Amino acid sequence: MTDLIDRQKLSYIAAQAADARLNVELETEGMTLNIGPQHPATHGTLRIIVRLDGEQVIWADPSAGYMHRGYEKLTEVRTFPQVTTLVNRIDWLGSFANEVPFILAAEKLMGVEAPPRAQWIRTILFELSRIANVSLFLGDLGVQLGAITPVFMAFRDREYVLNLIEGATGGRFHPNFDRIGGLKDDLPAGWIAETRQVMKKLRNFCDEIEDLLFGNAIFQTRTRGIGVIPAPVALQYGLSGANLRASGVDWDLRRDQVLPLAYDKIDFKVWTHPDGDSFARCWLRLQETREATHIVDKLLDGLPAGPVMAKVPRIIRVPEGEAYVSTENPLGEMGYYVVSKGDMSPFRVKIRTASFNNISIVPWVLRGVFVPDVITILASLYFILGDIDK
Amino acid sequence: MSVMFAVDLPYWAQSLLRVLGGTVAVLLPAGTIVYVFLFKMMSFMQSRLGPMEAGPYGSMQLFAEVGKWLQKEDIQPEKADARIFKMAPLIVLVSTFLLVAVVPFGPDAYFTDFEAGIFYALAVSSISVLGILIAGWSSANKYSLLGGLRAAGQLIAYELPMVLAVLGVVIQAGTLNMQGIVFKQNADSMFGWNGLGNPYVLTQFVGFVVFMISIQAELTQAPFDMPIAESELVSGYMTEYSGFRFLIFFIAEFATVGVFSLIASVLFLGGWGIPFSWFGWDSINAVDDWMNVVGPLIMITKMLALSFIIMWVRFSYPRLREDQLQRFAWKVLIPVSLANIMVTAILKVAL
Amino acid sequence: MVPLSDTQTATDQTPALPGDAKRERVVQQLRDALGDGLIDSLIKPGDDMWVRVRTDSWRAAGMALRDIVGCDHFSFLSAIDWMPSPFGRGEDDPTAPTPERDMTIRPGYTGGDTRMQVFARVSSTTAHFGVTIKADVPDDAPVIDSWLTVYAGANWHEREAHEMFGIGFEGHPDLRNMYLPTEFEGYPLRKDFPLLARIVKPWPGIVDVELLPGAGDSAEDGDTAQAEGDTAGSAE
Numbered sequence: 001m002t003d004l005i006d007r008q009k010l011s012y013i014a015a016q017a018a019d020a021r022l023n024v025e026l027e028t029e030g031m032t033l034n035i036g037p038q039h040p041a042t043h044g045t046l047r048i049i050v051r052l053d054g055e056q057v058i059w060a061d062p063s064a065g066y067m068h069r070g071y072e073k074l075t076e077v078r079t080f081p082q083v084t085t086l087v088n089r090i091d092w093l094g095s096f097a098n099e100v101p102f103i104l105a106a107e108k109l110m111g112v113e114a115p116p117r118a119q120w121i122r123t124i125l126f127e128l129s130r131i132a133n134v135s136l137f138l139g140d141l142g143v144q145l146g147a148i149t150p151v152f153m154a155f156r157d158r159e160y161v162l163n164l165i166e167g168a169t170g171g172r173f174h175p176n177f178d179r180i181g182g183l184k185d186d187l188p189a190g191w192i193a194e195t196r197q198v199m200k201k202l203r204n205f206c207d208e209i210e211d212l213l214f215g216n217a218i219f220q221t222r223t224r225g226i227g228v229i230p231a232p233v234a235l236q237y238g239l240s241g242a243n244l245r246a247s248g249v250d251w252d253l254r255r256d257q258v259l260p261l262a263y264d265k266i267d268f269k270v271w272t273h274p275d276g277d278s279f280a281r282c283w284l285r286l287q288e289t290r291e292a293t294h295i296v297d298k299l300l301d302g303l304p305a306g307p308v309m310a311k312v313p314r315i316i317r318v319p320e321g322e323a324y325v326s327t328e329n330p331l332g333e334m335g336y337y338v339v340s341k342g343d344m345s346p347f348r349v350k351i352r353t354a355s356f357n358n359i360s361i362v363p364w365v366l367r368g369v370f371v372p373d374v375i376t377i378l379a380s381l382y383f384i385l386g387d388i389d390k
Numbered sequence: 391m392s393v394m395f396a397v398d399l400p401y402w403a404q405s406l407l408r409v410l411g412g413t414v415a416v417l418l419p420a421g422t423i424v425y426v427f428l429f430k431m432m433s434f435m436q437s438r439l440g441p442m443e444a445g446p447y448g449s450m451q452l453f454a455e456v457g458k459w460l461q462k463e464d465i466q467p468e469k470a471d472a473r474i475f476k477m478a479p480l481i482v483l484v485s486t487f488l489l490v491a492v493v494p495f496g497p498d499a500y501f502t503d504f505e506a507g508i509f510y511a512l513a514v515s516s517i518s519v520l521g522i523l524i525a526g527w528s529s530a531n532k533y534s535l536l537g538g539l540r541a542a543g544q545l546i547a548y549e550l551p552m553v554l555a556v557l558g559v560v561i562q563a564g565t566l567n568m569q570g571i572v573f574k575q576n577a578d579s580m581f582g583w584n585g586l587g588n589p590y591v592l593t594q595f596v597g598f599v600v601f602m603i604s605i606q607a608e609l610t611q612a613p614f615d616m617p618i619a620e621s622e623l624v625s626g627y628m629t630e631y632s633g634f635r636f637l638i639f640f641i642a643e644f645a646t647v648g649v650f651s652l653i654a655s656v657l658f659l660g661g662w663g664i665p666f667s668w669f670g671w672d673s674i675n676a677v678d679d680w681m682n683v684v685g686p687l688i689m690i691t692k693m694l695a696l697s698f699i700i701m702w703v704r705f706s707y708p709r710l711r712e713d714q715l716q717r718f719a720w721k722v723l724i725p726v727s728l729a730n731i732m733v734t735a736i737l738k739v740a741l
Numbered sequence: 742m743v744p745l746s747d748t749q750t751a752t753d754q755t756p757a758l759p760g761d762a763k764r765e766r767v768v769q770q771l772r773d774a775l776g777d778g779l780i781d782s783l784i785k786p787g788d789d790m791w792v793r794v795r796t797d798s799w800r801a802a803g804m805a806l807r808d809i810v811g812c813d814h815f816s817f818l819s820a821i822d823w824m825p826s827p828f829g830r831g832e833d834d835p836t837a838p839t840p841e842r843d844m845t846i847r848p849g850y851t852g853g854d855t856r857m858q859v860f861a862r863v864s865s866t867t868a869h870f871g872v873t874i875k876a877d878v879p880d881d882a883p884v885i886d887s888w889l890t891v892y893a894g895a896n897w898h899e900r901e902a903h904e905m906f907g908i909g910f911e912g913h914p915d916l917r918n919m920y921l922p923t924e925f926e927g928y929p930l931r932k933d934f935p936l937l938a939r940i941v942k943p944w945p946g947i948v949d950v951e952l953l954p955g956a957g958d959s960a961e962d963g964d965t966a967q968a969e970g971d972t973a974g975s976a977e
Contacts, residue, residue: 033532055536055712065920072905073929073936077831077944108788146612146709152436218613218708235866237894238815251814251866258787322849324789324862324873326816337862337873339821339849345830352817352862360897371536372616372711389920 030058035374037066043140044385048362050374057374060366062359067389075349080106080180080316083346087336088174090353091387094133094330096125096165099178102349104259105325105338106180109318113260117306118182123262124195124299125168125177126327127292131202132161133330134289137382138209141282144379145222150213157205160198167191180316182309192300199293206290214283223279227365227377230276237364238357241332242284243381247276253328261327266298278380285382317344331355331387355387408501415490415501419648419693420641425452426694427701428644435705459640462633469530470630478528479631479638481521486645488514493652494569496662496685497677507568508560511653512553515608518646519545522610522617525639526627537626540712541610541617547719548607548614554727555601558594558734559657572661573674579667581741587665591658596730598658600723605650606700607719609643613707614715647697655692662689761786763870767810768792774805781851792874793851796885799859799876803891812863812872815892818899820859820878820906823848826932831939855880857906857931861888861895884909905930 030051037045045066051059071090075083087102088095100122107113114122139154162172168187169175177184213219229239231247244251252270254263271287273280318340326335332354339348358381366374399407429451433440441448466475492507494500504510522545526538560566563574578588591598607614610626618626628639655661662685663677671677710718761784768782771792778798783791794802806812823846833839846856855877864871878885887910888895899910900919907928910916918925927934 031532033536055540065918068920070929070936074938076826077936077939142708146615147707148612149432149436149705152438156437212706213708216708218710221714222708222711232813233893235813236815236892238817238892240814244814249866256866256869320849322791322873324871333816335816335862337817337819337860341825341847343830347825348821350817350819350821356897357815357817357894360894364893370711370713372709 033371043383046359046383046385046388048366048374048378050366050371052371055370055372057366057369057371060363060374062362064356064359064385064388067385069390071351071390072349075346077345079344080318080346083349084178085174085176087351088176089386090351090390091133091329091331091334091355091384092173093136093384094129095173096129096169096175096177097133097327097329098334099176100126100261101325101327101329101334102336102338103178103180104261104327105323105336106316106318106340107260108323108325109321109338109340110180110312110316111319112181112310112312114182114310115307116262116304117186118308118310119260120262120265120299120303121168121183121187121308122178124296124303125165125175126261127296127299128161128165128195130330131289131292131296132158132165134285134292135161135202135205137285138206138213138282138289141379142213144375145219147213147216147219150209153205153208153212157202160201164191164195164198167194179309179312180318181312182307184309186308192303195296195300199296202293203290206286206293210286214286220279222372222376223282223380224275224277226278226373227369227380228275228277229361229365233361233364234276237361239332239361240354240357241328241330242281242288243332243358245270245272246280246284248272248274253326253333259325259327262299262302265302266295268295268298278376281380281382315344317342318346326352329354331382331384332358334387351390353387353390355383355385356390359383359388412487412490412501415493415495415652416486416645416649417641419652419690419697420645421452422690422694423644423648423697423701425449427697431698431701432705435702456637459637460634462636464633464635465630467530467630471528471530474524474528475630476635478521478525479635479642481524482518483638483642483645485514485517485521486642486649488517489646489649489653492568493649493656493689494572494661494685495689496682497569497674498679499662499682499685500569503569504567506566508556508566508571508653508657511568512549512556515552515650516545516549518642519549522627525631526617529627529630531630534627534629537617537629541627543712544607544610544614544616544715544719547716548604548723551600551719551723551727552604552608554724554731555594555597555604556657558597558727558730559590561731561734561738562588562590562594568656568661569674572656572663575660576663576666577672584667585665587660587663587667589658589660594658594730594734596726597734598654600727600730601654601658602696602699603723605654606703607715609647609650609700611647611700611704613703613710615704615709616712616715647700648693651693651696651700652689654696655689659692659696661692662686664688761790763868764790767870767872770809771802771805774809775802778802783850790870790872791850792872793853794874794876796876796879800886800888800891802874802876803861803863803888806863806872806874807891810865810872811868812865814864814866815894816862816864816871818859818861818888818895818902820857820902820908820930821849822857822906822930822932823853824856824932828935828939831936832944835943851875853877857883857908859885859902859908861898863892878908882909883907884911886910887912889913904928907931 030053032049032051034047034049036047047063047066049061049063050057071086074086078086083102084099087098090098135154135158139151142150165175166172168191169177229247231249234244234247235249250270250272255270258264269291271284271291273284320340320342322339324335324337326333334354335352337350338346341347365377369377429440429448441451444450444454466472489511491501492504492511522541523538526534526541559571563571565571575589576587580586580588580593610617628636631639764784767790772779775794775798778795778801779792780795781793825842825844827842829842848858857878858875859878860873860875862871862873876885885908887899889912897919899913900916902908903910903916904918904921905928
């Protein structure tokens with residue numbers, strides 16, 4: 001404990017020294033500004049302490065943890081099926097996607113493989129949660145930059161996707177639908193036709209947003225060249241998902257690893273962008289949303305028939321072992337390192353969330369940018385507080 | 391307003407009518423703009439209905455909002471500079487009332503008739519800058535301070551293009567008097583054809599565009615709303631204001647939109663007039679008396695048209711960053727308006 | 742017993758299993774780089790791989806992974822406390838005496854000699870594989886080298902591991918709390934730190950359950966867990 005306090009003292013002294021240096025060199029006082037925890041721009045309670053020189057950021061430090069719920073400890077007292085309920089709530093906008101890596105890890109440890117129909121439906125719901133998540137991002141992007149109109153279109157079109165998810169799973173936001181060995185239920189009648197309709201609507205929405213927001217000259221001026229993250233830095237910090245691909249790294253966990261999901265059975269395009277600036281990240285997510293609608297269509301075309309649940313015992317005891325499964329979630333790479341000792345509960349679950357790494361780069365990327373650009377960069381990095389804070 | 395009625399009104403009655411008229415002239419556009427554009431038009435553009443509960447189709451929503459703001463607690467930050475904090479919204483509102491004093495609504499329907507009307511208007515419109523600045527400073531809040539500083543830079547920067555755009559109009563009209571400018575637009579002819587009069591929106595098109603952009607910035611509307619910047623500064627210089635004081639800021643914002651639209655319609659759209667050639671009038675005094683009633687209605691129509699444009703742009707565009715804003719003003723708008731003045735002057739002498 | 746490492750040889754009758762050349766080369770590269778710093782490894786062919794290194798080779802192993810093996814993408818860094826929880830699953834009846842529990846420390850894949858281990862995951866975006874690397878943390882003085890100079894992203898992960906497990910990271914300049922308030926005492930993810938929610942309010946499954954009329958047997962742990970399992974929906 002004492003060396004914790006020593007370290008705190010040291011960092012406090014270092015901050016004071018930095019301030020003193022600032023005062024001597026520039027003869028002005030840097031202004032310390034708290035962005036958050038209550039702030040319209042942060043998607044939840046994230047606090048970023050910035051030190052400003054006029055409107056330029058000299059030093060930034062995100063302070064997460066306002067929403068820490070202790071998930072890794074909580075999983076140790078839950079049975080394996082109960083963990084899906086917990087884990088829905090990490091990235092609450094695309095919540096089905098949170099369940100999938102955990103269930104896959106448990107299935108890997110048990111040696112159980114879900115039947116093909118379950119795998120395909122899992123993938124469809126996964127992509128639907130991606131669309132729901134990222135369409136909100138696209139709308140919210142406008143609000144962060146000052147365009148208040150696109151967000152209403154985003155929410156309107158997102159309602160269709162949420163209705164679909166509710167129709168299949170019973171829950172709009174927290175489906176809790178994935179089970180070890182398959183899914184809770186099969187799809188309802190008429191769902192497939194409805195989904196095709198909704199995918200068309202979503203594609204229209206993507207085109208609308210592209211016209212309204214991305215084609216706008218002011219949007220381009222506000223996002224091009226802002227917050228450039230070069231590929232080596234992105235890799236070092238462990239950025240993932242659209243953030244990494246926007247820096248030019250061609251790494252997509254759907255294509256680049258073999259999982260019992262239906263991705264290897266269909267063709268889809270993995271988008272990258274060489275620039276690594278905010279525009280690239282936003283543009284990439286738009287393209288990925290469109291691509292996700294195409295993926296859903298192809299998956300619906302090839303959906304096999306059959307059962308949706310494999311034979312698993314009533315009380316699930318996962319054999320001893322360790323497994324790490326990560327998937328390409330809407331926010332990035334989300335993975336679960338599950339350690340099991342043969343009990344009904346996991347021994348240790350390490351939840352690797354995408355936003356934790358995505359936000360760890362904030363001190364690096366925010367140096368020297370203006371205050372409005374802070375908002376732009378945060379918006380383009382796209383995080384969910386539940387994902388950072390677990 | 392002196393010959394509005396055949397009766398000779400005593401001075402105090404005339405002053406009272408002027409005060410009432412001024413209040414109506416400021417608050418009526420504000421209320422209309424808030425309801426029609428902010429509540430309804432913005433909602434329809436965002437595919438939703440807007441307020442529908444208060445009154446038929448939500449028409450009483452503004453009164454409900456006013457009542458709500460009036461009954462809110464008047465909070466003042468502890469460290470705020472109390473006197474200045476209280477003064478700031480009033481200063482912004484005062485500048486709007488002062489502005490409307492020179493706007494002519496009809497051949498005899500005006501509050502005052504300055505010889506240098508437009509000069510006075512431009513000067514007085516800068517008073518609101520002071521109000522915004524001291525609101526930002528006295529709030530004892532870093533966000534408000536940032537908003538106030540941004541406002542200072544922006545509003546002063548965009549004063550210049552505004553003035554220069556107006557200068558083109560003044561050169562063409564040959565007078566600073568607002569009534570004179572209206573007369574010139576309606577009585578003159580464009581390149582020899584007097585079917586439409588000489589509305590400066592056509593002949594001073596560049597000046598019109600520059601003026602509208604500058605108004606957008608002067609009103610801190612998107613894409614120039616850095617001082618407010620809702621997603622960053624929560625409300626900029628207005629963050630710490632609540633209750634009645636916020637209501638004053640709110641009304642002042644939309645009233646100023648209306649008043650600036652009135653001024654723009656006087657300068658560019660021909661004010662209260664319809665082209666005089668349609669009626670055979672050749673001087674201000676020859677204009678019929680019924681124009682004193684129809685004039686204000688025409689003014690309101692033109693004001694609504696221009697406010698529509700201002701609000702439409704506000705709801706559609708993201709906001710420019712402060713330095714991009716400044717760059718746009720100093721490097722694009724000012725040279726363009728200077729070029730406009732040169733061309734106008736040359737053509738005025740040549741033609 | 743779970744096979745913990747692949748140093749156990751198969752019998753002579755076993756046909757030659759298809760090896761995982763990619764991952765075996767990685768193990769060989771690490772062995773060349775670290776010498777005997779590499780204690781153990783486990784490869785699941787075609788699937789995943791685990792590697793355990795000596796505590797003092799932790800940073801060297803990171804650099805070898807980054808530079809020689811080519812794992813450019815840093816995924817996460819955390820720790821595991823291998824001691825079984827003295828509180829079980831938090832379902833103890835607070836009025837009954839604490840049941841006996843087996844407290845032997847049994848580590849997982851690639852073994853381990855200490856109670857706590859630090860583990861990290863890195864992947865290669867070009868060769869499409871990932872490595873989980875573990876290292877023991879000495880029980881008496883839980884300190885290990887920081888990976889800050891190896892992967893910049895380890896900064897936040899080490900802060901989190903420090904506050905949750907109490908593991909010190911040598912060379913990390915700013916080891917303050919990530920999630921917890923600064924004044925928080927204790928290391929929550931250690932197994933001897935109880936789940937406070939279950940201390941404050943005991944697990945209702947034991948305390949509040951009311952017997953059905955006519956049901957003679959008391960509701961024991963397994964049954965109620967089965968009921969839980971039912972409602973959580975392991976449908977078939």
